[in-house]
Amino acid sequence: MNTEQNTFYLDKTIYSGRPLDISGRLPKEIKSYDLMDQLNIPYVRLDHDALPSMEACREVDELLEIDICKNLFLRNTQKTDFYLLLMPGQKKFRTAVLSKQIGSARLSFAEPEFMEKYLDITPGSVSVLGLMNDKDHQVRLLIDKDILSHEYFGCHPCINTSSIKFKTKDLMDKILPAIGYEYTLVDLS
DSSP, X not given: OOOOOOOSOBOXXXXXXXXXXXXXXXXXXXXXXXXXXXXXXXXXXXXXXXXOSHHHHHHHHHHHTSOOOEEEEEEOTTSOOEEEEEEOTTSOOOHHHHHHHHTOSSOXXXXXXXHHHHHSOOTTOOOGGGGGGOTTOOEEEEEEGGGGGOSEEEEOSSSTTEEEEEEHHHIIIIIHHHTTOOOEEEOOO
């Protein structure tokens, strides 16, 4: 029996661009909107509570008419190499397949202290936009090839109480070059 109750807040209004009232918004969220605006990237936004389940995430996907990307923050066993993996939300993550492609044995999910240190984010808020905070490029960006086949890209603006949608082309051609980030294409089929 499913006892989960939908007791989370989800504003079903799709907003164009940044919030007009930024009171109560964290600086890292505002910094995400600043980056998008500085690069003249149009985006839409949904506001919500931290989402408690995959069903709640799917509701956001439906409203934004996208498949929000999984952003996985990973590390090697020695905790010396860190990776941000972008992959379609519905795709299964297989550690062995990725490890072989990037030449790193035994990948694990990175601990919250590394998320904070390198990306200025917390669990549940992992986002490609967090790479703007990694000035020393300590995190290697990995992008599943299927991401590039989607017209639109969805992620959090460095906090899991909003979701944004913009063109994948803008991620690849504007955001990544602006923050000086290269990426490795992987195939997780």
